[in-house]
Each structure stands twice: as C-alpha cells, then as structure tokens.
Amino acid sequence: MTSRSGVGVFGGSFDPVHLGHLWIAEAALEHLPVDHVRWVPAATSPLKPAGPVASNSQRLSMLRLALAGQSGHVIDTLELDRDGISYTVDTLEDLRAAFPSRPLFLIIGADSLASFAQWEAPERLLQQCVLAVVRRGGVPSPDYSILNRFASAERVDQCRSAEIMMPQIEISSSDLRQRISQARSIRFRVPHPVTAFLDHTGLYREQVRC
Ligand SMILES: Nc1ncnc2c1ncn2[C@@H]1O[C@H](COP(=O)(O)OP(=O)(O)OP(=O)(O)O)[C@@H](O)[C@H]1O
Numbered sequence: 573m574t575s576r577s578g579v580g581v582f583g584g585s586f587d588p589v590h591l592g593h594l595w596i597a598e599a600a601l602e603h604l605p606v607d608h609v610r611w612v613p614a615a616t617s618p619l620k621p622a623g624p625v626a627s628n629s630q631r632l633s634m635l636r637l638a639l640a641g642q643s644g645h646v647i648d649t650l651e652l653d654r655d656g657i658s659y660t661v662d663t664l665e666d667l668r669a670a671f672p673s674r675p676l677f678l679i680i681g682a683d684s685l686a687s688f689a690q691w692e693a694p695e696r697l698l699q700q701c702v703l704a705v706v707r708r709g710g711v712p713s714p715d716y717s718i719l720n721r722f723a724s725a726e727r728v729d730q731c732r733s734a735e736i737m738m739p740q741i742e743i744s745s746s747d748l749r750q751r752i753s754q755a756r757s758i759r760f761r762v763p764h765p766v767t768a769f770l771d772h773t774g775l776y777r778e779q780v781r782c
Pocket residue numbers: 583584585586587592593596679680681682683684706741742743744745746747
C-alpha cells in the first residue's frame with residue numbers, strides 16, 4: 573500500500589457549501605494518507621430531520637460549481653441517489669464494497685464527534701472507517717472517550733492520530749441562509765460561482781427556517 577492509499581469521505585448537508593467546508597476538505601487532503609476526498613451530500617441528515625432547505629439538485633449544482641477543476645476533490649451522489657434519511661453507516665458499507673482494500677477516513681467536525689453516540693450503528697460504522705475529526709485552532713482537543721464503548725482501543729488511537737488541525741473559521745450554512753434571508757452580504761464566505769448561483773436563483777431569500 574502506498575502512503576496515499578486511503579479515501580477521505582466528507583459528508584454534509586452543504587446547504588449551501590461554504591469556505592469552511594473547502595478548508596476542511598483541503599486540510600484533510602494535506603494531512604491524511606488519502607489520494608482524494610469524496611464529498612457526499614446527504615439527502616436528509618439523520619439529526620436534521622426537517623431536511624435541507626435547498627433541493628438535492630440545487631445543493632449538487634453548488635458543490636459542482638465550488639469544486640469544478642479541483643484535483644483531489646470528487647463528488648459522490650450515492651446518498652442523493654439512495655434518497656430518504658442518509659445513514660452514514662450505509663454509505664460506508666457501500667464505499668467499503670467499492671474500495672475493498674483501501675482505508676476509509678470519515679471526516680467530521682468536532683461537534684459531530686460530540687453527538688456520535690446518537691448516530692446509527694456506531695460500532696458497525698467504526699468497523700468500516702477511521703474518524704478524522706477536525707480540530708479548530710484555539711479549542712481544546714476533542715473528547716475521544718465517547719468512542720470507547722463502540723470500538724477497540726486500537727481503532728480509537730487511529731482516530732486520535734487522524735485528527736486534522738484547522739484554523740477556526742466562523743462560517744456555517746445556517747448563518748449564510750440567515751444572512752441571505754436578511755439581504756446581508758455573504759461575499760468571501762462562499763466561492764464566487766456559488767454566490768453567482770445564489771444571486772441568480774434567489775435561493776434562501778424567502779425561507780424563514782435558518
Ligand atoms: N466552519 C466550520 N469549521 C469546522 N467544521 C465545520 C464548519 N462548517 C461545517 N463544519 C463541519 O462540516 C460538516 C458538514 O457540515 P454541514 O454541511 O452540516 O454545514 P454546517 O455549516 O455545519 O451547516 P448548518 O449551519 O446548517 O448546521 C459537519 O461535520 C460540520 O461539523
């Protein structure tokens with residue numbers, strides 16, 4: 573196996589994609605032994621049952637605009653194609669079948685690690701992948717002890733070693749949706765082609781659910 577034999581998996585609602593997401597994925601590509609990061613837009617994230625505001629095709633269009641021509645970044649529509657609630661364990665089992673001998677690294681924010689016990693089938697999930705937790709600069713190390721009941725000590729150590737350091741970037745999709753609905757600027761928070769798409773479609777202008 574080469575040192576870049578793994579696959580990075582980055583799931584999210586991307587409602588809309590923003591520069592924080594791009595920084596995470598690029599930091600993962602730099603830090604992890606992977607040759608690419610697969611961006612996996614969720615149909616409906618299990619802990620956000622109200623579903624995204626933008627449609628599947630709008631979120632996919634924005635991701636394509638954000639990542640066009642960027643080597644090492646691949647969009648995978650398997651959760652959109654499956655539709656319904658996007659359980660990550662199902663996605664990882666599908667990716668395991670597609671990449672039988674390659675280590676899988678699931679890239680998640682530290683806030684997602686904190687809610688990990690509420691995820692579907694955490695033991696099965698940790699059999700398929702190493703978690704690569706994004707640690708924000710200036711914030712204490714994430715609490716990995718939450719994983720002890722779901723995985724071997726060896727797997728928990730692998731997760732600790734895969735931690736990704738990143739500067740703190742205070743951008744979130746919910747803040748962007750709110751800004752747009754209040755006609756405030758989102759300039760420099762999303763890639764320019766995505767801003768143009770948002771301007772053109774009027775997406776998020778009317779919505780009240782931020
Ligand atoms: N600015 C950021 N810094 C670090 N991690 C982030 C940042 N924004 C999003 N993430 C992480 O990226 C993953 C996908 O995020 P998601 O698509 O839900 O965007 P979000 O900005 O968190 O959305 P929302 O504000 O609607 O909850 C999650 O694991 C989330 O923790």
